[in-house]
Amino acid sequence: MVRWILILSPLLAALLAATTPVRAEEALSGDATREYLLDDVPNLPTVLRDQWSATVPTDAFDRERGHYGMLGDAAVPRPITLAECIGLALENNTGLRVAKLNPIAAANVVRSAYAQFDPAAFANTDKSRNTLPVGTISAFTDDTSNPNVGSNDTFNQAVNWNAGIGKRLLTGGALNAEWTNQRLSSDPNVVNQIVPAYYTGLNLTLNQPLLRDFGWRFSLLVVDVAQIGEAASLHDYEAAVATLIENVERAYWTYVLAIESVRVEEKGLDLAKELLRQNQGRFNVGALPRTAVLESEAEVARREAQLVTSRALQRIARDNLRALINAKDEAAQELIMIEPADEPTMVPTDLDLDHSLAVAYEQRPELLAARLDVDGRRVERKIAENALLPRFDFVGSIGLAGLGGDAANVPPNQIGVPNPQVLGGYDRSLELLTDGRYYQYLVGARIEIPIANAGAKAQYAQAKVNAEAARLGLQQLEEDVTREITQAVNNLKALVTSIQATRLARELAEENVRNQQARFDVGLATTKDLIDFTERLTLAERQEIQSLATYNIELARLYFSRGTLLSERHVALESAVPEGTPWWAQF
Numbered sequence: 001m002v003r004w005i006l007i008l009s010p011l012l013a014a015l016l017a018a019t020t021p022v023r024a025e026e027a028l029s030g031d032a033t034r035e036y037l038l039d040d041v042p043n044l045p046t047v048l049r050d051q052w053s054a055t056v057p058t059d060a061f062d063r064e065r066g067h068y069g070m071l072g073d074a075a076v077p078r079p080i081t082l083a084e085c086i087g088l089a090l091e092n093n094t095g096l097r098v099a100k101l102n103p104i105a106a107a108n109v110v111r112s113a114y115a116q117f118d119p120a121a122f123a124n125t126d127k128s129r130n131t132l133p134v135g136t137i138s139a140f141t142d143d144t145s146n147p148n149v150g151s152n153d154t155f156n157q158a159v160n161w162n163a164g165i166g167k168r169l170l171t172g173g174a175l176n177a178e179w180t181n182q183r184l185s186s187d188p189n190v191v192n193q194i195v196p197a198y199y200t201g202l203n204l205t206l207n208q209p210l211l212r213d214f215g216w217r218f219s220l221l222v223v224d225v226a227q228i229g230e231a232a233s234l235h236d237y238e239a240a241v242a243t244l245i246e247n248v249e250r251a252y253w254t255y256v257l258a259i260e261s262v263r264v265e266e267k268g269l270d271l272a273k274e275l276l277r278q279n280q281g282r283f284n285v286g287a288l289p290r291t292a293v294l295e296s297e298a299e300v301a302r303r304e305a306q307l308v309t310s311r312a313l314q315r316i317a318r319d320n321l322r323a324l325i326n327a328k329d330e331a332a333q334e335l336i337m338i339e340p341a342d343e344p345t346m347v348p349t350d351l352d353l354d355h356s357l358a359v360a361y362e363q364r365p366e367l368l369a370a371r372l373d374v375d376g377r378r379v380e381r382k383i384a385e386n387a388l389l390p391r392f393d394f395v396g397s398i399g400l401a402g403l404g405g406d407a408a409n410v411p412p413n414q415i416g417v418p419n420p421q422v423l424g425g426y427d428r429s430l431e432l433l434t435d436g437r438y439y440q441y442l443v444g445a446r447i448e449i450p451i452a453n454a455g456a457k458a459q460y461a462q463a464k465v466n467a468e469a470a471r472l473g474l475q476q477l478e479e480d481v482t483r484e485i486t487q488a489v490n491n492l493k494a495l496v497t498s499i500q501a502t503r504l505a506r507e508l509a510e511e512n513v514r515n516q517q518a519r520f521d522v523g524l525a526t527t528k529d530l531i532d533f534t535e536r537l538t539l540a541e542r543q544e545i546q547s548l549a550t551y552n553i554e555l556a557r558l559y560f561s562r563g564t565l566l567s568e569r570h571v572a573l574e575s576a577v578p579e580g581t582p583w584w585a586q587f
Contacts, residue, residue, distance in 0.1 A: 034104050038111075071319050075332035079341040082252050086569060088327040088336075089248045090241065099240035106226070106233035110579040113226040116219070117585040119167040129157040159183040170587060172219045173208035183426075188408030193418045195408040198429035203399035203440075211392040221383050223585075228376040230578065235369035238573055242365065242565045244324075249556040251321040256340045257549040258314040261542060265310045268538040269303040271513075272531070276300050279527055292527040299531050344548035346499050349555065351492055356485045356562050364481055364563035370474040377467040384463035387456040391448035398441040402433030481561060488558035495551040502544040509537040 042050070050057050080088075090096065134154050164178030180201040188195045208214075217224075276296035282288040322335045329336040350356075361367065406425055407418040422428060432438060450456070516533045519525035559565040566573065 033100070037101075037104050038108060070328065070334045071322060072332075072334045073337070075329040075334045075337035077337040077339040079339045080336075081341045082249065083569070085252055085321070085325055085338065086245055086248050086571065089244055089325045090571065092326040092328075093244055093324065094326060096240060096244050099237055103230065103233040103237050106230040107579050110223065110226040110230050113223040114579075114582050114585045116222070117168055117170070117582070119165055119584050121163070121165045123163040125161040127157070127159045129155065131155040154187050157185040167584065168219070170219050170585075171208060172213045173206055176205045178203050178205070193408045194405035194422060197403065197405040198426040200402040200429045200433045201399050202433060203397055205397040206394070208394045209391065210394055211389040212386060215386060218386060221379055225376050225379050227578065228372050228379065232369040232372040232376070235365040235372070238365040238566065239369070241571065241573065242560050242563070245565055245569055245571065246556050246560045248321070248324055250553050251317070251324050252340060252342075253344055253549040253552045255314070255317040255321050255338070256342070256344060257546060258310070258317040259340065260545040262307065262310045262314050264538055264541045264545070265303065265307040267541075268534060269300065269307055271534050272296065272299045272303045275527065275530060275534075288527075295527045295531065344545070344552045346496065346548060346551050348496070349492075351489050353486060353489050356489060356558065357482060359562045359564060360481050360485055364561070366477060367474070367481060367563070370470070370477050374467070374470045374474055377463070377470040381460070381463040381467050384456070384460040388453065388460060390450070391446070393446045395444045395446055396442060399439065400433050400436065401438045401440060402429040402431070402435075404429030404432065484561040485558065488554055488561055491554045492551065492558060495547055495554060498547045499544070499551060502540065502547045506537070506540040506544045509533070509540040513537050
């Protein structure tokens, strides 16, 4: 089978061959917009300042001027090729800029998914004191040596200062390391001879799920869903770029068609006016009746009305293309005025249906995104399935303890004396803490069995519904792509024949008009005959240019349906660098 290469026009081919590939904006991973939105986070002083400010912070995006009211006619028209229109649209189209935010938002979702493994440092301090009367008066409690309390009163004062760090592990467990400190003061007596007493501790605590929230890479499943969404968003962005290019081509050729329609109507009006001039002259010399002049005048009026309508449609098509490109002419402070520099041509291309379907299956970005969406819904179903399990967690802790203090100023007694091992204040408590002889540990389990577990069952059912909806959505999209490609291929095959037929019809119509003009000049044809043949010529010219423009529009649609429009138009999207794994999410 012969494979044909499509060239839009010699001018476009030369432009594309002489320039570097058009870029659909900078790389998603490194451009200023992404860096600003994801990484430009205000520091603590700025946040505190804004917290107490009555104004709302602004940035460069808020100060960007819109394009409202910029479709005036003051800008000087400039010849612009289709390739240049595509480049300008990719740079300035607001809808594409909105679509570009979706991959950035998806990357932020990945960061949020990884944030569950972010370690958190914590600290707290507090002081408490209470003074109460004793419940029993005895030699052990009656102490009048303390000036802070009255006789038969007791007080306790505790000062705590603790610090630690906690983290969620890849196994789903929660690990916490904490350093605890307490300074305990109370009224000294014969049974409380260490005042103040310092208690210190180093504790390591683990709460590890063994059923619910546990499994092979279970904690990373949420990250998997986010990464799948990020990859799908990149394909969606590619589809948005392709959609914009197709819309630009459609608008460009529609504008060209409108210009050519005006040209055809102007040509027809000139022919009608020339016929009117000839008939008026012949009427003046008595060679034609008045009715021939009236017929000519009616034809001129009809042509003028059609020309007004065609010019209005031309302005609409022009402004639609200008608004789609959205590029501002700085000199006129309006959107640039476009004068198409390309003409529609027809060069044979490969219209094999099976090949087009095979290419679309592999390259159509919407299909790639839909398949990723199916994968993401399956992962979500696995997450929901795990929630059906009862909760059975291992709970364990291990730690070191220390005690130190100062001997209270109380009379010696025979019941007990301060332990000399702990004397030495806070420093002694730290020494015993690191000595390793004094420790504590805890080993246990916690089980939770929901009676009905209705919430988890409902979430699992919803996950199944979402997975089935994604699968059916993919199936429907495949059906739509098949239909689109089939229609585009059939339309192009018909247009190839139509272009040939309309070109022949236009050539024959031109010959007929010349013949009828010659017959009219010798009196063998009436004014009505010449008007009819002139109208047929106008119709044939309009149909020929419409077939050529429609062919180029349908060709862009075929490339879009295949998923190859970007490569066909030499538009390169630089690959985004996926969000890396933070160091704290590696264990």
